[in-house]
Amino acid sequence: MSQFELQHVTKRFPTVTALDDVSFSFRHGEFFVLLGPTGAGKTTTLRVIAGLEHQDSGTVILDGQRVETHTPAERDVAFVFQQYSLYPTMTVYDNLAFPLRSPLRKTPEPEIKVKVEEAAEKLRITQLLKRKTAQLSGGEMQRVAIGRAIVRNPRLFLMDEPLSNLDAKLREALRVELKHLQKTQGSTTLFVTHDQVEALTMADRIAVLNEGKIVQQGTPDEIYDLPATTFVAQLVGSPKINLLPAARTDGAVHVKDSKITVPAPRLALPDSFLLGIRPEDIRPSPQGSFRAQVKLIEPLGVETILHLQDGELTMLCLVPGMAPQKVGDTVTFDIVKEKLHFFGQDRARIAAERR
């Protein structure tokens, strides 16, 4: 079972350390997402793997082999970028055929035809094969760009925010197709994005990168349910998690400047810390134990965001469908006690109990 792996990779540029002792690994057939804000080092990671940049220290392993001495071509990875980088005067067919016709591969034309048609069918662009790429819409162009990567059947796909130039509807549709395709092909994919929705919805596993360091690795469930730091907790989930200053007294957790109290968990809590509550874990109910005032309502259709105010404290609460409340109403609510998060002053999760 061969692996893809980065071991202690560090990459420095004159003014900045882009990657600081980065290690992660993924398996054949896995959809692995590198998630992080702009400037986190995501693109540098891809470039190091592809051999377009050379690391200052550390090891890159592709298919179980160290690749330090391998040229980008020998590494056999395919890049899909945010910009489509197609040849505008060529037809879609010729764009797809291009990598196969390269002097390195010199694939016979009948074989090219089979591969191009196969890829076109998978991406639902068969009807576009004769068109010039300049005449295509953004979504169609990105399909062609993905198709061009697929025909080569590389050992690894490196995708650098391939959906971020598309409008919301198209992004949604292509996201689903890309994931379906990856699963049916069993292709190994390293996908880079700053968009937490893309990461949660597409990934088998996620590595969260911030300021050149890996902050957490795990399945989407683990990242969402057991965020390792407040950074991760705030990065995933929309609306954002509530982080409330809290203290422990008499076996209970008290939220500062508020009447909100929850039973203390079996964790070694310091005197003061941050209590994290996801908006969907605040549940309005007529018999609820706590009360707050509705300050703002954002109806999104499928769900509604309530901004609740309790003194100086503001909390976001997410309820399904339409909310019956009005601005200024007092609501009573409960908090799902099994889903609370505790973070220390160092912003790290406190002694997470594994489920």
Next chain:
Amino acid sequence: MATIELKGVEKKFGDMFAVKPLDLTIKDGEFVVLLGPSGCGKTTTLRMISGLETVTAGKILLNGKEVTWRHPSERDMAFVFQFYALYTHLSVRQNIAFPLQAQGVKKEEIDRRVKEVVDILRIPHLLRARPGKLAGGDQQRVALARALVRKPAAFLMDEPLGALDAELRESMRAEIKNLHVAQHATTVYVTHDQVEAMAMGDRIVVMSRAEVQQVGTPIDVYYNPANIFVARFIGSPGMNLVKGQLAGGSVSLHGGNRYTVPPAWTDRLGAALGGTTEVILGFRPEAAQVSAQGALAGEVYATDMYGGHTVLHVNLNEDEIVHVRSDRQSSYPMGTKVRFDIDPAMVRFFDPRTEHAVSSEAT
């Protein structure tokens, strides 16, 4: 205080309509969002309201008085853009004070009003900073403060959050709405982002191809979209729309599924379609519930985990994939056969010839 009326307002470039004749009344204190994809005419409409763009035909009234041909400066409306358009060589304070100085307001009055708006927007600590040194969200707060300080009759905002990242957009969205709740100034807000429109608007004007598709509250456009465009555009994912044939009280879909028309619709549907049998069945992802006895069957094409919930993409036949919202408790690997039901209260029908919704109101 402002009521804005558009009467038959249109904009043509040569033979091309940028905005087809449009009637709209924006009530005093209302927050109206012009929503649509790029090129739909929303920004042109906003620019005609402001006077930055002339109308080809029609009238614009402000508080009952015609302003169609008035200069922008005589309309007393403040414009906030996506790009902050701040003076980089001036301090934040000077930027905010600028419109008042231009009006010749006295110094004490300027100081008082600047203090008032920076307090509202929580940026008093930034007064001495240069805008170029500020983060995107703070720059946009300064731009808002500069608009607010004038106490204009109305605010016109053109994608003011478009340049911000997702996280900041979410919090600024709430700030602008809070501001509106506190001040109740008439606001016309342009965006291509349906989430923003839903979250912020008292009413939404959905536009596409130079034409108004629907005007309604967020609840109206979400639950009772006027046509297929609105049904798809609003919601993430949008409404599921599946083609079928109406016969004997049920709709048969490609691939063998048969959906029984709820009793509330049986009389109306056939009559509304006027003899044809082609119909489009519409339902929101959360209107579908996976259940072993469900009337509709398909195969899981992909599953999306969103944190609080999952969305199943279910393949009904070769070409039609519907989205079904589900909780995170159960897992549905690709290829799993699933059955689901649709909440009869949330079913909608559309006429494929006109793409219009069949009215859900009994006539």
